[in-house]
Amino acid sequence: MGGWGEYAAAWAVFLASHMLPARPALRGPIVDVVGERAFLAAYSALSILILAWMIGAAGRAPFVPVWGWAWWQAWVVNVAMVAACLLAALGVAVPNPFSIAGARNDRYDPARPGVLALTRHPVLLALALWSGAHLLPNGDLAHVLLFGPFAAISLLGMRALDARRRRRWGTGRFDALLPRGPARLAPARLAAGLALWAALAASHAAVIGVPPWPLPP
Template sequence: MAWAELAIAFAVFFVSHSLPLRPVVRSRVEGLIGRPAFLIAYSALSIAVLAWLIGAAGRAPYVALWPWQAWQMHVPALAMLPACLIVALAIARPNPFSFGGRANETFDPAHPGLARWCRHPLLAAMALWAAAHVIANGDLAHALLFGTFAAFALAGMKIVDRRRQREMGAGWQSLSDAVAASPLLPGPVSAKALALRLVAGLCLYLGLIALHPYLIGVNPLP
């Protein structure tokens, strides 16, 4: 039954992350409850299904894929710091190339932020988180769980690219070229905002370490 629960949780996860985002479904729901309410409801649903999925993987029978070594604990402990910083630098910022961009009409290709380095930073952070946790666990259920997340994030980059190119037409390539020509590092005008986001990312990292034993039941520190 534990494997069945994991399979059902996976199915619900993918349905809940694909069906509500279909243009027809999303436009109708947003028309009924408004965009802010849709985003809140979708975020709450995503968190709830993710928590269920992680719990189902923990309840699945333990099938070792490789011998566990103490050094494996260092991998997510190190990888999650850049992942948290990426999230802090990317979230709620204009990014017409990816999902979740805020106020995309204000996007300045001369100062694109993290989009200068990666068009899909949130998906990159998800891939980093997932890959690091595959190494840290080493059993079948968690390899399926986190390996699927990593593949989902990497495939999602290509899927979103195709969707945005289709929606933006020739503007996608011209905007991409303008971003590629922008400075690699942010200018002094955005230094204060950059520092605040880096501090927020560090706080997120420390918060996850502190809450991990209570939420997941495992101490993340080596």
């Protein structure tokens, strides 16, 4: 496999790490010891580190072109990333019994759902936007194998989580918890999302090695 070995290892670690929050029997005892907030903070930090490793490993894998690059593809990413950053900021660690990223779920009120009025899975939708948009200007095999599965996992994960909750709760409770209020979005979280987007855009060239603002030839 040559240079593909590190990339395969990064994927293996990512998949193994994401088995934890999907299994209450594994997650529950840890949360009982450290608390929900500390668990989410530690798990989010670990996920970011693993994702950074995967991106780096994809860049170090052998380059096998699948489709070509055009300057306008990067602008699709720029637009999509604004929405992705806003959704991530609005959806992380908020009461959300539908999502594995929810926190303090006992405080969830269907009449005051916040971002859940737009989507029950804001973090997964943010990941789908990030990966789907980045797939377009990264047409080599390693990055197609990175961003393509991430987009698919994110989209299919939303359906899988809903199906799991419906089975566990029953249709009656599931329907009773569906958001029915307006999408009142926290200004502080909106500001945090825009700040996140600005920070990612400003650091992209230095960290990733590719400027996010290409101009037409």
